[in-house]
Amino acid sequence: MDKITLGTRKVSIEFPGVKALSDVDFEISTGTIHAxxxxxxxxxxTLMKVLAGSNPDYTGEVLYNGNVVELRNPAAAKKLxxxxxxxxxxxxxxxxxxxxxxxxxxxxxxxxGHKQFINYGKIRKDAKEALARLNINIxxxxxxxxxxxxxxxxxxxxxxxxxxxxxxxxxxxxAGLDPAGRDEILGLVSKMHRELGITILLVSxxxxxxxxxxxxxxxxxxxxxxxxALPKQVFAHYKELEAVGLAAPQVTYLVHELxxxxxxxxxxxxxxxxxxxxxxxxxxxxxxx
Numbered sequence: 235m236d237k238i239t240l241g242t243r244k245v246s247i248e249f250p251g252v253k254a255l256s257d258v259d260f261e262i263s264t265g266t267i268h269a270x271x272x273x274x275x276x277x278x279x280t281l282m283k284v285l286a287g288s289n290p291d292y293t294g295e296v297l298y299n300g301n302v303v304e305l306r307n308p309a310a311a312k313k314l315x316x317x318x319x320x321x322x323x324x325x326x327x328x329x330x331x332x333x334x335x336x337x338x339x340x341x342x343x344x345x346x347g348h349k350q351f352i353n354y355g356k357i358r359k360d361a362k363e364a365l366a367r368l369n370i371n372i373x374x375x376x377x378x379x380x381x382x383x384x385x386x387x388x389x390x391x392x393x394x395x396x397x398x399x400x401x402x403x404x405x406x407x408x409a410g411l412d413p414a415g416r417d418e419i420l421g422l423v424s425k426m427h428r429e430l431g432i433t434i435l436l437v438s439x440x441x442x443x444x445x446x447x448x449x450x451x452x453x454x455x456x457x458x459x460x461x462x463a464l465p466k467q468v469f470a471h472y473k474e475l476e477a478v479g480l481a482a483p484q485v486t487y488l489v490h491e492l493x494x495x496x497x498x499x500x501x502x503x504x505x506x507x508x509x510x511x512x513x514x515x516x517x518x519x520x521x522x523x
Contacts, residue, residue, distance in 0.1 A: 240261075243259055244257045245284060255284070255458075265427070268433075270437050271437075278454045282403055284305065286316065290306035318403040318405065326390055332375055333381070338393075370392055384414075391422060402426070402435070441482050469504055485503055485508070485509045489501050
């Protein structure tokens with residue numbers, strides 16, 4: 235059985251007149267990529283903030299490696315190696331500082347707190363190593379205010395990894411990016427999972443983005459868990475997803491339409507590659523090609 239890195243048991247939160255989370259249970263296995271998905275107001279951001287220590291007024295239990303933990307402030311989460319990169323990247327970066335200074339910002343603050351001299355040569359060296367570790371090709375001397383949105387996301391991810399992160403929460407990391415930028419960020423996420431063994435929770439509303447990259451999907455609706463399953467299993471409920479304001483990947487609709495027209499395709503195909511393979515196989519079976 236997989237070791238469970240993080241989970242919740244009957245976690246609930248109530249705001250005045252609204253139950254934002256209602257008895258949420260889930261488990262995330264070590265070294266996996268999970269997605270938490272839902273339409274606006276479904277509860278995914280509230281859940282994310284509970285795990286990051288930013289929503290202290292929850293009831294129920296948060297479990298970390300099998301032990302109940304109190305995540306009542308961000309420091310408690312960071313102490314466990316839980317880091318978060320919020321969607322509002324410009325609020326988390328200091329645009330007038332360099333890439334190196336932003337990546338190594340926590341180290342710089344600690345040095346200043348102890349009234350130690352900041353060795354900027356070492357800051358640049360350590361930042362360059364942190365970026366190289368993730369194959370991020372950005373000049374550490376550049377001002378962060380000159381970076382693209384995707385590059386800013388990468389700098390924040392590198393900072394999180396540099397700060398002893400073993401569980402990374404990414405809040406809508408592809409929002410506002412063009413297709414190339416989305417592929418860049420999701421490719422980086424995949425690399426971190428594959429090569430560094432970091433457990434990742436990807437918060438998103440886009441099924442298209444997660445279809446190829448995640449191991450499991452948690453779908454939230456009205457503060458409760460609607461689905462918690464493998465991507466193929468979740469996408470099989472595409473009509474139910476539509477009813478709660480979500481859309482399955484375009485591939486899902488394509489293969490279902492072809493199946494309805496009599497082509498023997500695998501309706502569980504979720505990526506373009508899988509769709510191409512099953513369509514070619516079906517066409518050969520029908521002697522079309």
